[in-house]
Amino acid sequence: MSQGPMSHLKVVELADLVAAPYCGKLLADFGADVIKVEPPQHGDEARRRGPFPDDAPDPERSGLFLYLNTNKRGVTLDLGSEQGRELFRRLVADADVLIEDRTPGELARLGLDFQALRKINPRLIVTSVTPFGQTGPWAGYKSRHLTTFHASGQGYLLPMNSPDLTREPVRGAGYLGEYDAGVTAAIGTLGAVFKRGRGGPGQHIDVSKQHAVMHLEKSQLRRYVDDGVAPDRTGMGRLLETLVTGKDGRYVLIILSSQIQWKGLYKAMGEPEWAARPPFDTQAGRSANYPELRRRLQAWADGHTAEEIFHKIQACKSASAPVYDAEAFLQSPQLAARDYLVEYEHPAAGRLTHPGRPYKFSNVSWQGERPAPLLGQHNDEVFGRHLGCSQDDLAKFREAGVI
Amino acid sequence: MSDNATSRPGPLQGVRVIDFGWVLAGPYATMLLSYLGAEVIKVESRRRVDEQRIAHRAGLSEEVEASSNFLEVNLGKGSVSLNIATPEGAELARRLVATADVAIENMRPGVMDRLGLGYDALSEVKPDLIMVSISGWGATGPLRDYTAYAPCFSSYSGLAHLTGYADGEPGTGTSSNDARAGTAAAFAILMALNIRERTGEGQYIDLAASLALNALVGDSVLEYAMTGESPARDGNRDRLMAPHNVYRCKGEDRWISIAVGDDTEWAKLRETMGDPPWAADETFATAAGRRAEEDRLDALLEEWTLQYEPMELTELLQSRGVAAMPSFSAEELFNSPHLVERGAVTEVAHPVLGRRQAVSPPWKLSETPASIRSTAPLLGQSNDEVFGRLLGLPAEEIERLKKAKVIY
The missing domain is CATH 3.40.50.10540 (Crotonobetainyl-coa:carnitine coa-transferase; domain 1)
Incomplete structure (x- = not known):
């Protein structure tokens, strides 16, 4: 079996759903040996979230779980039992990193928190990913993607093209804020791993999802610091960008933020007479007549498909992009040209296309090789071969529901 | 600094x-x-x-x-x-x-x-x-x-x-x-x-x-790969959970997000609301039922949230184990005690x-x-x-x- 460039890094992941598992995936997709610990019976909650083929729930065929757990090995452990906790401690004893997302205080009650684990592994890095962090009045609050995203301040700004404040703010796409927290956690973790490799200590990294998502929005949030007035979701009723629909009914984005952008667009439209005359010949004039400008751009767009509009404008060196759904995205020739997609053959779900790495590393050809694990798939390998438990032990653990 | x-x-x-x-x-x-x-x-x-x-x-x-x-x-x-x-x-x-x-x-x-x-x-x-x-x-x-x-x-x-x-x-x-x-x-x-x-x-x-x-x-790509269908935007809603939305509160442009994960949390929410008669509707007893009648459910729930400040209601709901948070503005974030x-x-x-x-x-x-x-x-x-x-x-x-x- 070929090895990825990070195969020396041993990671234990005790995490559900999206954020912390994405942190684990980012490391596993570069070859880190990530052992995912799931509760016996039900496993990771993502196994119950779907999407499922034919909408038929099946814990081994959840698209969300399959995407977020590539290149990991999977074991089951009941941390409610002393034997389960003992096996967990042995797993962690020779690991470099533990990624966990339990409610603050839960691992301490089990005797498995950073303070306890560093006694058996002083060089361990523990990355904790929780909605509001390990400390502060909200540390114990319950949260899901919806509530965390809105607590970050990003929801209040969406949808950014609202005409007024009549309708409610909305959350980011899918599980966006959870993924954001996962990447943030991975950056902090790799920083600590880097330092440790140069003689640094083990340590605890506390990642608050709310804080991670808020930080991404700092360039908008600063408008409150500047003006004393909080920005809201009506910020786009002005001359920065617009959406038009092509004759195929698909949306295209057009950038309108400068005279240079306008020049390209003007050429792409075939240099129509109205666009060279006041008020449409200057940024100020276009801004003052924005609704009429949008109508005229739409009238032009009515004659072309979304793809035609995209390529016409880009051919004139201005910025534009089609608004793709998953299906349209997958048809873009750019993906094949960059080997973006990766196929994994999964024993229960079959052969499936996954998004791969969005960056090409000149010295990393390894692309990953292992689909997401079945529940407890690597129990024998990990507890038997690695930890040296006998077949008898394993049978007993199974009987007692420990694994 | x-x-x-x-x-x-x-x-x-x-x-x-x-x-x-x-x-x-x-x-x-x-x-x-x-x-x-x-x-x-x-x-x-x-x-x-x-x-x-x-x-x-x-x-x-x-x-x-x-x-x-x-x-x-x-x-x-x-x-x-x-x-x-x-x-x-x-x-x-x-x-x-x-x-x-x-x-x-x-x-x-x-x-x-x-x-x-x-x-x-x-x-x-x-x-x-x-x-x-x-x-x-x-x-x-x-x-x-x-x-x-x-x-x-x-x-x-x-x-x-x-x-x-x-x-x-x-x-x-x-x-x-x-x-x-x-x-x-x-x-x-x-x-x-x-x-x-x-x-x-x-x-x-x-x-x-x-x-x-x-x-x-990336999960949306997997969804298409599995089902042949692209997921679509749906505001604040979820495919399994309900209520799962952002609701208007007391005051100008003030909102709370609430995500009820299961029937136990729904029971907690009912309790917090003082169990109003509408919530006893059989249709709302299961997640599937609440999803099916979500527009009606959301409208009824909003009549209740409208009586509260977002943070006040958040504390009330969190104390009962229901996931809720205000939709915070920048001003609220920079002045948040947490x-x-x-x-x-x-x-x-x-x-x-x-x-x-x-x-x-x-x-x-x-x-x-x-x-x-x-x-x-x-x-x-x-x-x-x-x-x-x-x-x-x-x-x-x-x-x-x-x-x-x-x-x-």
Whole structure:
């Protein structure tokens, strides 16, 4: 079996759903040996979230779980039992990193928190990913993607093209804020791993999802610091960008933020007479007549498909992009040209296309090789071969529901 | 600034980064590295001023030191003013890179090559260099020359399609989508640094921002692969859970988000509401029933939320174990007791902008803390230190280069 460039890094992941598992995936997709610990019976909650083929729930065929757990090995452990906790401690004893997302205080009650684990592994890095962090009045609050995203301040700004404040703010796409927290956690973790490799200590990294998502929005949030007035979701009723629909009914984005952008667009439209005359010949004039400008751009767009509009404008060196759904995205020739997609053959779900790495590393050809694990798939390998438990032990653990 | 933290070194102490980035994605990436202790030297010039220094909503400004936009994504860096479009400037940039570990740029593919600052030229002076190029669609493939801004990344990647009301337009989002591309770049750099520790090899990293954003909705690609259908935007709603939405509260534009995960939490919510008769409706007894009648359910629930302040109601619901949080505005965040207690909001001082509130680095590392190590740089504030001390140019040579507008 070929090895990825990070195969020396041993990671234990005790995490559900999206954020912390994405942190684990980012490391596993570069070859880190990530052992995912799931509760016996039900496993990771993502196994119950779907999407499922034919909408038929099946814990081994959840698209969300399959995407977020590539290149990991999977074991089951009941941390409610002393034997389960003992096996967990042995797993962690020779690991470099533990990624966990339990409610603050839960691992301490089990005797498995950073303070306890560093006694058996002083060089361990523990990355904790929780909605509001390990400390502060909200540390114990319950949260899901919806509530965390809105607590970050990003929801209040969406949808950014609202005409007024009549309708409610909305959350980011899918599980966006959870993924954001996962990447943030991975950056902090790799920083600590880097330092440790140069003689640094083990340590605890506390990642608050709310804080991670808020930080991404700092360039908008600063408008409150500047003006004393909080920005809201009506910020786009002005001359920065617009959406038009092509004759195929698909949306295209057009950038309108400068005279240079306008020049390209003007050429792409075939240099129509109205666009060279006041008020449409200057940024100020276009801004003052924005609704009429949008109508005229739409009238032009009515004659072309979304793809035609995209390529016409880009051919004139201005910025534009089609608004793709998953299906349209997958048809873009750019993906094949960059080997973006990766196929994994999964024993229960079959052969499936996954998004791969969005960056090409000149010295990393390894692309990953292992689909997401079945529940407890690597129990024998990990507890038997690695930890040296006998077949008898394993049978007993199974009987007692420990694994 | 997070004072007690600044004295302790971050995990990337000893790593030097030469930042050819501009606008948002590139600068944001290197700011994250600076938080973690890397020394970041921004290469910029009056010949082509970083747009963030001068772009305002009203247009362009002459003043290059008064932009809070610039400050937000350039904290903790040094700055040299170097005209890399001149042969001497490019040569100095190469000498700078020779002393560094990482170089980053986010110009259009090909621009750095034409300046003699592409990976081939730079890896000649620094063979184990880690270099990252961020562009809209990457440096290869049919779309490589296409122009892109953050709304283009979110449109192409599938993010915009999944953002907004079910009956509304796609939501192309805010500048946070630029920051997301920068975050992906910072991750890639950290990964490459760790790989280099093991193999001794550098790396050229060609990052496509549009794909970096797609990875954050990667499950939607799996969904299409599995079912032949693309998921669509649906406001705040969820496919399994209900109630799961944002509800109006007492006051002007004030909202609470509530996500009820199962029937137990639904029972808790009913209890919190004082079990009104409408909630006893058999239809609402199961998640499937609540999903099926969600419009009616949401309207009824909102009659209740309207009587409360968002934070007051959040505390009430959280005390019963129901997931709820206000949809916070910037003002509420910067004044939030939780965020203040955690040090998530802090202050930075700037010679022109003064003392102002800022968001702290998004990690708490117990032994090697992340911190805002210094404010955003004035244009060229590190010239003497970098060209004099680091590259060893005599003072008169630096003067000559300034006159020749190479250092400019």
